[in-house]
Amino acid sequence: MADSHTSPVDPPRGQRADAQRNYERILAVARTVVDEQGTQASLRDIARRAGVGLGTLYRHFPTRDALLEALLRQGFDRLAADADTLAHRRDAGEALTEWLRDLTRGSTAFRGLPASMLATLADAESPLHTSCLAMREAAARLLERAQAVGDIRPDIDGTDLFALINAVGWVSEQAPPLADRRERLFGLVMDALKPSAQVRSGPGVAPSG
Amino acid sequence: MADSHTSPVDPPRGQRADAQRNYERILAVARTVVDEQGTQASLRDIARRAGVGLGTLYRHFPTRDALLEALLRQGFDRLAADADTLAHRRDAGEALTEWLRDLTRGSTAFRGLPASMLATLADAESPLHTSCLAMREAAARLLERAQAVGDIRPDIDGTDLFALINAVGWVSEQAPPLADRRERLFGLVMDALKPSAQVRSGPGVAPSG
DNA sequence: ACCTGAACACCGTTCAAGT
DNA sequence: ACCTGAACACCGTTCAAGT
Numbered sequence: 001m002a003d004s005h006t007s008p009v010d011p012p013r014g015q016r017a018d019a020q021r022n023y024e025r026i027l028a029v030a031r032t033v034v035d036e037q038g039t040q041a042s043l044r045d046i047a048r049r050a051g052v053g054l055g056t057l058y059r060h061f062p063t064r065d066a067l068l069e070a071l072l073r074q075g076f077d078r079l080a081a082d083a084d085t086l087a088h089r090r091d092a093g094e095a096l097t098e099w100l101r102d103l104t105r106g107s108t109a110f111r112g113l114p115a116s117m118l119a120t121l122a123d124a125e126s127p128l129h130t131s132c133l134a135m136r137e138a139a140a141r142l143l144e145r146a147q148a149v150g151d152i153r154p155d156i157d158g159t160d161l162f163a164l165i166n167a168v169g170w171v172s173e174q175a176p177p178l179a180d181r182r183e184r185l186f187g188l189v190m191d192a193l194k195p196s197a198q199v200r201s202g203p204g205v206a207p208s209g
Numbered sequence: 210m211a212d213s214h215t216s217p218v219d220p221p222r223g224q225r226a227d228a229q230r231n232y233e234r235i236l237a238v239a240r241t242v243v244d245e246q247g248t249q250a251s252l253r254d255i256a257r258r259a260g261v262g263l264g265t266l267y268r269h270f271p272t273r274d275a276l277l278e279a280l281l282r283q284g285f286d287r288l289a290a291d292a293d294t295l296a297h298r299r300d301a302g303e304a305l306t307e308w309l310r311d312l313t314r315g316s317t318a319f320r321g322l323p324a325s326m327l328a329t330l331a332d333a334e335s336p337l338h339t340s341c342l343a344m345r346e347a348a349a350r351l352l353e354r355a356q357a358v359g360d361i362r363p364d365i366d367g368t369d370l371f372a373l374i375n376a377v378g379w380v381s382e383q384a385p386p387l388a389d390r391r392e393r394l395f396g397l398v399m400d401a402l403k404p405s406a407q408v409r410s411g412p413g414v415a416p417s418g
Numbered sequence: 419a420c421c422t423g424a425a426c427a428c429c430g431t432t433c434a435a436g437t
Numbered sequence: 438a439c440c441t442g443a444a445c446a447c448c449g450t451t452c453a454a455g456t
Contacts, residue, residue, distance in 0.1 A: 015438090015439090016438060016439065018438095018439070018440080019438075019439060019440090022439090022440085042428085042429070042430090043429090043430070043431095044428085044429070044430080052440080052441085053440055053441040053442060054430090054431085054441080054442070055431095055432080055433080055439095055440065055441060055442075056439080056440055056441075058430095058431075058432085059439070059440080064430095115383065118380065118383035118384060118387065119383060119384065121383070121384035121386050121387060122383070122384035122385055122386070156397075159386070159387075159390075160390070160393075160394070160397070163380050163387055163390070163394065164380075164394070164397075166380070167376040167377070167379065167380045168376070170376065170379060170380075171327065171372050171373075171375070171376045171379075174324065174327035174328060174330070174331070175327060175328065175330035175331035176331055177330050177331070177368070178327065178330060178368075178372055181368075181369070181372070184369075185369070185372065185373070188365075188369070188373075188401050189398075189401060191401050191406040191407060192397050192398060192400050192401030192406060194406060196405050196406060197400040197401060197403060197405060197406035198400060224419090224420090225419065225420065227419095227420070227421080228419075228420060228421090231420090231421085251447085251448070251449090252448090252449070252450095253447085253448070253449080261421080261422085262421055262422040262423060263422080263423070263449090263450085264420095264421065264422060264423075264450095264451080264452080265420080265421055265422075267449095267450075267451085268420070268421080273449095419456100420455105420456085421454105421455080421456080422452105422453105422454085422455075422456100423452100423453100423454095423455105424451105424452095424453090424454100425450105425451085425452090425453100426449105426450085426451085426452105427448100427449095427450090428447105428448075428449085428450105429446100429447075429448065429449100430445105430446090430447085430448100431444105431445085431446090431447105432443105432444085432445085433441105433442100433443095433444090433445105434441105434442100434443090434444100435440105435441085435442095435443100436439105436440080436441075436442105437438100437439085437440080437441100
């Protein structure tokens with residue numbers, strides 16, 4: 001696992017010095033501005049505060065998602081690694097819960113991020129698509145073990161988990177009173193995943209009789 | 210209940226004829242445009258297509274939410290009335306489920322609507338605030354009966370339901386593959402409300418031992 | 419009393435001109 | 438190879454000038 005990382009954000013090597021400096025300045029400023037304004041932050045504002053021309057920002061990050069991906073890569077890598085670690089835990093259900101809690105934290109790092117993440121399901125060209133696919137697959141791996149042990153109902157997949165976690169994150173950012181309920185709603189959703197919750201028929205279609 | 214309704218949208222009476230006509234034209238066009246573009250539709254576009262000046266739109270609907278409220282009033286009234294009817298059903302749990310299903314339909318009438326509705330929790334000045342408060346209260350009334358009968362776990366309130374329903378609606382509008390899961394996710398959330406799902410401690414805070 | 423649209427202050431995105 | 442910022446096509450919101 002000791003690969004050749006030199007920087008936390010992996011700015012493309014072999015660039016001109018000014019290009020590399022701009023790349024890093026933009027990324028640093030973007031972290032601040034996105035933290036303030038959310039994923040829909042003004043790109044103009046980022047370029048302005050980074051002291052670069054607007055075209056320079058677009059050259060380094062052709063789309064908003066490309067910029068977001070650079071901001072989030074570290075967190076995604078960490079989450080993927082944690083999933084591998086947790087996959088060896090004795091208690092599969094607990095491992096899944098813990099990882100999903102981490103995913104919630106990750107997906108609420110910035111306001112608007114749950115929306116940006118779910119949008120990747122419909123846009124395979126987004127630079128975030130691959131990372132989010134990895135999250136769904138990591139979720140699926142932990143899920144499978146928990147289901148095998150009978151901790152989680154079987155009619156659920158990784159995309160369900162990804163959607164539900166982002167839904168909880170989204171709700172909690174819509175209004176302060178809802179932010180206070182984030183943990184509770186997370187717990188509610190986790191309860192819904194247990195086999196004990198699975199009444200009626202399987203996938204939610206209630207029998208009429 | 211036979212009040213003096215003359216129009217489905219209640220345009221303020223006693224207006225000048227041109228004002229009343231503009232009000233109605235704007236509302237009709239807005240329904241189309243919001244249907245196409247969602248709640249974040251261009252107000253400029255609405256005014257343009259309605260053939261009125263931009264200032265005229267603002268005069269009749271000072272805020273975006275004022276326009277949305279006018280578009281949604283009928284549906285809200287209907288939902289409130291349905292809640293009253295369902296409150297007399299024998300099966301309290303079934304009554305709640307049925308009403309929440311209707312609420313889901315209502316809150317997904319337009320793309321972006323779940324977000325607009327939850328935002329009213331933080332903005333008491335929004336014209337949508339009162340209507341959404343009414344929805345939470347209607348949910349609370351049906352909920353109370355279902356809880357009294359033991360159909361629903363007791364650690365839930367009307368705001369939880371309102372948040373969860375809008376969360377499901379929001380998720381389903383984020384990407385086509387998620388739209389296909391709307392019913393399933395709705396069922397999942399409903400399952401989470403049942404007492405059988407309530408394990409661990411009450412409000413989601415897992416005991417450490 | 420109401421309507422109109424220009425004016426202002428913002429966007430995202432592209433691209434010709436520079437170094 | 439990279440940077441810059443003007444240019445274009447949009448926004449939401451306000452408000453002076455009209456009828």
